[in-house]
Amino acid sequence: MTRNIKLTIAYNGTNFGGWQIQPNKISIxxxxxxxxxxxxxxxxxxxxxxxxxxxxxHAEEQVANFIIENNSIPLEAxxxxxxxxxxxDISIKSSExxxxxxxxxxxxxxxxxxxxxxxxxxxxxFIDPFxxxxxxxxxxxxxxxxxNYLLGFHDFASFAASKNxxxxxTRTIFKAQFSTLENRVFFDIEGNGFLMKMVRNIIGTLVxxxxxxxxxxxxxxxxxxxxxxxxxxxxPPQGLFLKKVYY
Amino acid sequence: MTRNIKLTIAYNGTNFGGWQIQPNKISIxxxxxxxxxxxxxxxxxxxxxxxxxxxxxHAEEQVANFIIENNSIPLEAxxxxxxxxxxxDISIKSSExxxxxxxxxxxxxxxxxxxxxxxxxxxxxFIDPFxxxxxxxxxxxxxxxxxNYLLGFHDFASFAASKNxxxxxTRTIFKAQFSTLENRVFFDIEGNGFLMKMVRNIIGTLVxxxxxxxxxxxxxxxxxxxxxxxxxxxxPPQGLFLKKVYY
Numbered sequence: 453m454t455r456n457i458k459l460t461i462a463y464n465g466t467n468f469g470g471w472q473i474q475p476n477k478i479s480i481x482x483x484x485x486x487x488x489x490x491x492x493x494x495x496x497x498x499x500x501x502x503x504x505x506x507x508x509x510h511a512e513e514q515v516a517n518f519i520i521e522n523n524s525i526p527l528e529a530x531x532x533x534x535x536x537x538x539x540x541d542i543s544i545k546s547s548e549x550x551x552x553x554x555x556x557x558x559x560x561x562x563x564x565x566x567x568x569x570x571x572x573x574x575x576x577x578f579i580d581p582f583x584x585x586x587x588x589x590x591x592x593x594x595x596x597x598x599x600n601y602l603l604g605f606h607d608f609a610s611f612a613a614s615k616n617x618x619x620x621x622t623r624t625i626f627k628a629q630f631s632t633l634e635n636r637v638f639f640d641i642e643g644n645g646f647l648m649k650m651v652r653n654i655i656g657t658l659v660x661x662x663x664x665x666x667x668x669x670x671x672x673x674x675x676x677x678x679x680x681x682x683x684x685x686x687x688p689p690q691g692l693f694l695k696k697v698y699y
Numbered sequence: 700m701t702r703n704i705k706l707t708i709a710y711n712g713t714n715f716g717g718w719q720i721q722p723n724k725i726s727i728x729x730x731x732x733x734x735x736x737x738x739x740x741x742x743x744x745x746x747x748x749x750x751x752x753x754x755x756x757h758a759e760e761q762v763a764n765f766i767i768e769n770n771s772i773p774l775e776a777x778x779x780x781x782x783x784x785x786x787x788d789i790s791i792k793s794s795e796x797x798x799x800x801x802x803x804x805x806x807x808x809x810x811x812x813x814x815x816x817x818x819x820x821x822x823x824x825f826i827d828p829f830x831x832x833x834x835x836x837x838x839x840x841x842x843x844x845x846x847n848y849l850l851g852f853h854d855f856a857s858f859a860a861s862k863n864x865x866x867x868x869t870r871t872i873f874k875a876q877f878s879t880l881e882n883r884v885f886f887d888i889e890g891n892g893f894l895m896k897m898v899r900n901i902i903g904t905l906v907x908x909x910x911x912x913x914x915x916x917x918x919x920x921x922x923x924x925x926x927x928x929x930x931x932x933x934x935p936p937q938g939l940f941l942k943k944v945y946y
Contacts, residue, residue: 464824510825531821541824574778577711577788578757582825 453523457530458548458556459484459499461514464541465689466581470507471514477507480542484516487537491529492522502556502563502697506649508689510582513545515697517556554699562626562644562698567655568691569637583636584655584691590637590662592630597668598661599628599639601675602654609678611657613649613686621647621678640695649686657684700770704777705795705803706731706746708761711788713828713937717754718761724754727789731763734784738776739769749803749810749944753896755936757829760792762944764803801946809873809891809945812898815938816884816906830883831902831938837884837909839877844915845908846875846886848922849901856925858904860896860933868894868925887942896933904931 461484469477473485481499488497501516530547538544553559568583570576575585602625609621627642639658641651657674660666666684674682708731716724720732728746735744748763777794785791800806815830817823822832849872856868874889886905888898904921907913913931921929 462824464828512825535821540822540827543822543824545821574782574792575787575790577709577790578759578829580787581711581828 453521454552455520455522456517456550456552456554457520457527458515458517458550458554459530459534460545460547461501461511461516462543462545463511463514464581465505465508465510467541468507470505470509471501472504480505480514481516483538483542484534487534488518488530490537491533492520492525494520494522500556502560503646503694505692505694506652506689509692509694510690511694513696514694515556515560515699517550517554519552556697559699560645560697562642563646564627564640564642564695564698565646565651566693566695567639567641567651567687568693569639569655569659570635571637572635579636581690582693584688586659586663588663590659591664592632592637592662594664594668595639595658595662596630598658598666598671599630599641599654601668601671602628602641606675607678608647608650608675610674610680610683611650611653612647612680613653614680616648618647623647623650651692652687652689653680653683655687655691659687660684700768701799702767702769703764703797703799703801704767704774705762705764705797705801706777706781707792707794708748708758708763709790709792710758710761711828712752712755712757714788715754717752717756718748719751727752727761728763730785730789731781734781735765735777737784738780739767739772741767741769747803749807750893750941752939752941753899753936756939756941757937758941760943761941762803762807762946764797764801766799803944806946807892807944809889810893811874811887811889811942811945812893813940813942814886814888814898814902814934815940816886816902817882818884819882826883828937829940831906831935833906833910835910837906838911839879839884839909841911841915842886842905842909843877845905845913845918846877846888846901848915848919849875849888853922854925855894855897855922857921857927857930858897858900859894859927860900861927863895865894870894870897898939899934899936900927900930902934902938906934907931 499518534544570583605624625643746765781791817830852871872890
């Protein structure tokens, strides 16, 4: 019997070259595929994720799926079995049997990313692996005003990676919300999809607004320019979390 | 002029072989001494800490001091200057000029350690570097009852490392308190001093109480036995934080 297995996966991206298999770096995909090969006693398997997180980016609930012909292995083996083999920085949170037409990337309707910044004068070795340290206060009100221009359907070419390979650069953003807790700044963004490095390029630009180097209205002009060179630098990867994928 | 400089230091112990200089492993002491040599343009310096945290153990406020003859370097250079040289997993939180008779270890009156456990069924790659994962619930009430036997002046030989080098094994414990937040368990312990691996050996034993393998009263017998072999295994280092040193 052909089975389609959906996994929900958390990972600390610090020590990985990103989700996707690549030469010379350990990827999350390869690590999980190697684990599955051991459990299933097979030579090859492909695990597809909802998207390819970059090197250093984390996931609280990445979704991935794979097709197997094995009828005997129980679903729980993909949680307990894989977790016993995988390194501590990857954790399989759940496994589900899904319809054969489910595809973790193509079936995704909506994604939630969170970016974390902290603004202490001195960096913290405990927050540092999971946030971008900026040693000055940020004007969050202006950052929120700027973020509001991102809501809705837009061409996000200005915020795409230079080597962007997506067919179109238009996306719909449903939510772009800042919140704070003590010295931490959280940016929650939800959309029907994101271009390569899009969230980090948006954050890099919004931080320029927060440091009063750009005005909130500049974000509107940058969006309309469809020109990557007008936006800010790419924010570092360790502040970015893939929080949830909706189907 | 001879100056005595006191540093307050936070570090993520994950990638270090502990505080103390040792062959074949990068130590926090050596990393900070190397940084100071660059800043002060000198060939050698000794930085003494309040105690030697083990490999993998963290510190939120370790205290260390060193003597210099340099009269010109401003105190702030030991925060800004060192932080710009040190790796991200060490952070100098503050620097102070102190009396020449201040010694970070000998002058310490009291130390506060915290040990963190989390009891989710599935491990979390984000909590894992900073806590001990136990995939079953713990009987915290019994663990607290057991911990109460540690309060006061006792011979802690049962909880000392086998290669303990301290002159005496008696210490006074002022506080030994459990608290919880969702699936996290915090154990705060304060004493006038701690033997090598003492907190981790205590936690390893209290977890056996929490798993109902030992009774709270067993802790009293273990203490009185003054025999390491009666206590539990050493808890893993990544759950332990040196929180504060009092002078």
